[in-house]
Amino acid sequence: MLTVNEVLVFDCTDEGVEQLVREGKIRRFRSKQLKTTFWSAHVAPRLAADESALLLPTFNDWVAAPIASGNSHGQFVSVSSSSPFAPAGRLNGAPTGLAMQSTQEKIFTSIDALINALRGHVAATDNRQKEERLALDVLANIKMFERYVLDRLIVNIQRAITHKTRNRPAGESYYGPGAKLDWTRDIVDALATELPLTRLYKKVAAIHDFCRCNRFETPNRGTTRGMRIDNEKYSLAEDNPWIVNQRSLNNSIWAGKSGSAMDMVYAAKQMGIDDDDSLAALAFCIVAFFHFMPTSQSSTHTYHEVMTGATSVHKGIETFYKAAEVPGGQDVFRQLQSRPSPWKPDDSVQRCPGCNTAFGVFTRKHHCRACGGIFCADCSKETRAVVMPAIRPGKAPETGNLRVCKSCANG
Numbered sequence: 001m002l003t004v005n006e007v008l009v010f011d012c013t014d015e016g017v018e019q020l021v022r023e024g025k026i027r028r029f030r031s032k033q034l035k036t037t038f039w040s041a042h043v044a045p046r047l048a049a050d051e052s053a054l055l056l057p058t059f060n061d062w063v064a065a066p067i068a069s070g071n072s073h074g075q076f077v078s079v080s081s082s083s084p085f086a087p088a089g090r091l092n093g094a095p096t097g098l099a100m101q102s103t104q105e106k107i108f109t110s111i112d113a114l115i116n117a118l119r120g121h122v123a124a125t126d127n128r129q130k131e132e133r134l135a136l137d138v139l140a141n142i143k144m145f146e147r148y149v150l151d152r153l154i155v156n157i158q159r160a161i162t163h164k165t166r167n168r169p170a171g172e173s174y175y176g177p178g179a180k181l182d183w184t185r186d187i188v189d190a191l192a193t194e195l196p197l198t199r200l201y202k203k204v205a206a207i208h209d210f211c212r213c214n215r216f217e218t219p220n221r222g223t224t225r226g227m228r229i230d231n232e233k234y235s236l237a238e239d240n241p242w243i244v245n246q247r248s249l250n251n252s253i254w255a256g257k258s259g260s261a262m263d264m265v266y267a268a269k270q271m272g273i274d275d276d277d278s279l280a281a282l283a284f285c286i287v288a289f290f291h292f293m294p295t296s297q298s299s300t301h302t303y304h305e306v307m308t309g310a311t312s313v314h315k316g317i318e319t320f321y322k323a324a325e326v327p328g329g330q331d332v333f334r335q336l337q338s339r340p341s342p343w344k345p346d347d348s349v350q351r352c353p354g355c356n357t358a359f360g361v362f363t364r365k366h367h368c369r370a371c372g373g374i375f376c377a378d379c380s381k382e383t384r385a386v387v388m389p390a391i392r393p394g395k396a397p398e399t400g401n402l403r404v405c406k407s408c409a410n411g
Contacts, residue, residue, distance in 0.1 A: 242308075343367060
């Protein structure tokens with residue numbers, strides 16, 4: 001749906017528009033105009049013929065795109081007679097079990113703002129294709145990202161909830177019924193048999209629900225202000241310096257710097273995950289999460305919107321982010337997998353740090369699979385499932401219940 005200076009641009013019958021207003025499914029407007037008339041009278045005269053032809057398909061898509069109904073949860077409507085959403089109805093074909101969010105109601109204060117947005121969206125076509133490949137690579141390697149950060153973070157969150165140092169999310173997920181979880185159960189275990197996309201979606205949604213429930217005071221959160229018109233989620237203020245810079249780089253932007261990404265990265269730091277690599281891995285999971293959220297047109301938040309939000313909370317993520325490009329997934333994975341192992345060399349410790357017993361013929365050295373430290377048998381006799389075990393050089397990653405020291409066993 002598209003509104004320019006309070007003029008609704010539509011593609012259906014006049015009566016169809018008026019009915020949607022009467023039913024409270026779309027907001028009231030000052031006046032309305034058929035999309036073909038609006039384009040030929042107001043937009044095309046400002047463009048060269050070749051640019052007009054280039055921008056017109058995107059304009060038509062925006063007019064036909066749906067918005068969330070104002071009076072019924074999960075209902076999406078469009079004023080376009082050619083849209084599968086007209087006149088109203090649930091979106092058929094959305095991935096089973098996932099929520100549905102609208103990213104389509106675009107509001108512009110002027111014709112110039114509309115043209116700037118159209119130009120920016122078309123110019124970012126190549127980068128959007130790169131984002132698609134990156135998101136697919138993250139999904140294809142989701143087990144690595146789960147071990148790296150998602151499962152670790154969720155375990156830490158649930159431990160904090162159990163110890164009553166943090167609040168447990170209650171009721172429906174912010175991302176709809178499809179993302180709802182039973183927080184009294186082990187979430188990682190409960191989702192173990194789900195499909196990769198469902199695991200990604202529900203785990204990131206759970207982290208965000210936890211953020212909203214606990215209301216962390218995320219630093220730099222105010223930097224997202226002024227990026228949208230009257231706080232409309234998907235209507236960018238084209239004169240905002242951040243928006244202007246992203247447009248100049250031909251970056252794909254849709255809703256402004258992601259405050260949600262900022263909140264999730266900051267929450268992870270509060271939950272004990274604060275190294276650059278893990279937080280970067282979390283940011284890439286958030287990119288894929290928003291990319292695969294069932295929408296049309298564009299991601300709910302794009303790569304650059306997530307990464308600029310994440311880096312404003314944790315500067316160390318900048319080692320993974322360049323403002324003028326979208327990386328390939330394999331490049332990201334190589335950088336993540338190059339992190340040093342915490343596995344201590346055998347000759348680096350002469351006494352057990354747990355009990356100060358000297359190592360020798362009768363007191364063997366054992367590695368804790370969680371922290372990589374060296375302990376005697378008595379100080380490392382407990383076992384537990386380790387989300388991301390310390391990597392033993394030259395050996396395949398271990399799984400299952402592993403030997404851990406007393407400190408790691410107690411969390």
